[in-house]
Amino acid sequence: MDAPPPFAVHLVTGGASSPELALLLRSLAAARVVALDAEWKPRRRGPGGDAPNSPPPATAAAPPPPPAPQFPTVTLLQVACRGDGAGEGGAAAAAEVFVVDLLAVPLADLWESLRELFERPDVLKLGFRFKQDLVYLSATFAAALGRGAGFVRVEPFLDVTNVYYYLKGHDLQKRLPRETKSLATICDELLGVSLSKELQCSDWSCRPLSKGQIQYAASDAYYLLDIFDLFHQKIRIEGKCLPTNELTSDGHFAPRDIEDAICSDSYLASIVVKYSEKISLTESDTKPHSSRRKGKQKFDANAKCKEKFEGSTKWQGPPPWDLSSGGDGCPKFLCDVMIEGLAKHLRCVGIDAATPSSRKPEPRELLNQTYKERRILLTRDVKLLKYQYLASNQVYRVKSLLKHDQLAEVIDTFQLKISEDQLMSRCTKCNGRFIQKPLTLDEAIEASKGFQIIPSCLFNRNLEFWKCTDCNQLYWEGTQYHNAVQKFLSLCNISD
Numbered sequence: 001m002d003a004p005p006p007f008a009v010h011l012v013t014g015g016a017s018s019p020e021l022a023l024l025l026r027s028l029a030a031a032r033v034v035a036l037d038a039e040w041k042p043r044r045r046g047p048g049g050d051a052p053n054s055p056p057p058a059t060a061a062a063p064p065p066p067p068a069p070q071f072p073t074v075t076l077l078q079v080a081c082r083g084d085g086a087g088e089g090g091a092a093a094a095a096e097v098f099v100v101d102l103l104a105v106p107l108a109d110l111w112e113s114l115r116e117l118f119e120r121p122d123v124l125k126l127g128f129r130f131k132q133d134l135v136y137l138s139a140t141f142a143a144a145l146g147r148g149a150g151f152v153r154v155e156p157f158l159d160v161t162n163v164y165y166y167l168k169g170h171d172l173q174k175r176l177p178r179e180t181k182s183l184a185t186i187c188d189e190l191l192g193v194s195l196s197k198e199l200q201c202s203d204w205s206c207r208p209l210s211k212g213q214i215q216y217a218a219s220d221a222y223y224l225l226d227i228f229d230l231f232h233q234k235i236r237i238e239g240k241c242l243p244t245n246e247l248t249s250d251g252h253f254a255p256r257d258i259e260d261a262i263c264s265d266s267y268l269a270s271i272v273v274k275y276s277e278k279i280s281l282t283e284s285d286t287k288p289h290s291s292r293r294k295g296k297q298k299f300d301a302n303a304k305c306k307e308k309f310e311g312s313t314k315w316q317g318p319p320p321w322d323l324s325s326g327g328d329g330c331p332k333f334l335c336d337v338m339i340e341g342l343a344k345h346l347r348c349v350g351i352d353a354a355t356p357s358s359r360k361p362e363p364r365e366l367l368n369q370t371y372k373e374r375r376i377l378l379t380r381d382v383k384l385l386k387y388q389y390l391a392s393n394q395v396y397r398v399k400s401l402l403k404h405d406q407l408a409e410v411i412d413t414f415q416l417k418i419s420e421d422q423l424m425s426r427c428t429k430c431n432g433r434f435i436q437k438p439l440t441l442d443e444a445i446e447a448s449k450g451f452q453i454i455p456s457c458l459f460n461r462n463l464e465f466w467k468c469t470d471c472n473q474l475y476w477e478g479t480q481y482h483n484a485v486q487k488f489l490s491l492c493n494i495s496d
Helices: 017-032 108-119 130-145 160-167 183-191 211-238 256-259 266-275 292-312 336-349 363-372 381-387 403-413 442-449 477-491
Strands: 009-014 029-038 074-083 095-100 124-127 153-159 277-280 332-335 352-353 376-379 396-397 463-466 474-476
Touching: 009 017, 017 029, 017 074, 017 108, 029 130, 029 211, 029 403, 074 130, 074 211, 095 211, 108 130, 108 153, 124 130, 124 211, 124 266, 130 153, 130 277, 153 160, 153 266, 160 183, 160 211, 160 266, 160 292, 160 403, 183 477, 211 266, 332 336, 336 363, 336 376, 336 403, 363 381, 381 396, 403 477, 442 463, 442 474
Parallel strands: 009 095, 029 124, 124 153, 332 352, 332 376, 376 396
Antiparallel strands: 029 074, 074 095, 153 277, 463 474
């Protein structure tokens, strides 16, 4: 069982008279930094897919017109607020975390405060690729309250993707790398937090919400504040504080307004001036684009492929590492991009689990890597099964949807033997092994320079640090480590 998150969550489900909504509105009014995220029901194409608000089917005599494309309805808004109260050295004030059920809260009671928040120059808004969230959120409010109730801009805004690249040493004045990182990857690399994405595609329109859904949704907003804290701390340490009379490149705000509004923290003011941006929605952003024909063709192709190969998904050994086949007896897997979470779980129990070298590999690339490294390709893509003739006994389709279940399925299918000393013996980031001798705190700080930030809260603890021999990522045996060990002891049925 996963450890509870390090924060309390306020679930907002009532109208203007509810104490939860009143607390949310007070927190928004007092906030200086606000992290935002949204959830909606995922769309599924083809027969059985969703078509919200679609008309009833027409009679045979009058074929129905193609439905107008619509944006998904946002059903959940996550907000993490931080107000005044930063202490010496930039110590962060406490955060209030809210999960707002937009199916239960009257949108009219929330709209004005939300629009004001989006446009207030004295509040820095944080998000992760938030423009799409804003488009869907604006359409949701406009559909309920009228066209004028949409949102047109968020300013000042800071995307944590840019923060991530800054903390990794990338010059934000130059073009950012084309490779995109998921929020889970960013949290793992910067905070050492494993952000489960098992519930990402759950039906967010169903009520009641489960405890796991609420915690998952709240985490996506809360950890944006933690990532910003690292950025804020780095700005202070490096002394990269601009005078607040310097204009932004496109003149979003009058700098004197910012200085007056955020005068209690000149470093925060300088971050707003130098690094913030603006999200603006144009008219084209508010109009959904139809791709029905393309989606239908894609569904038909997938359906035919699934029908053709559904009967050949059972594993038939022996695996390439089998001693009788000339292998070394050490299980090795290659997890495609659809099940990268399973790769991390396999690494946590000490199993060699590689991922593709490119983000969108061709089937031939996957098969070549599988064959050369004597691995088994694990995939959820049924289309890859047709290549089994090129890599005999080296392609297996994982049937389970959740990471825990996928791990149990792979262990059972391939009869893997997991011992306690294997747990947490591989780097979850790159699949490398750890050095045999642990590092002291001083050695870890030296090893992390220019590469990884060690949270200051660890300095006064008697901890051992471990470094990956391949990517040099640092790990330490803190609370999350011990919680993870207990979780995998249970998953693998190991008696501790």
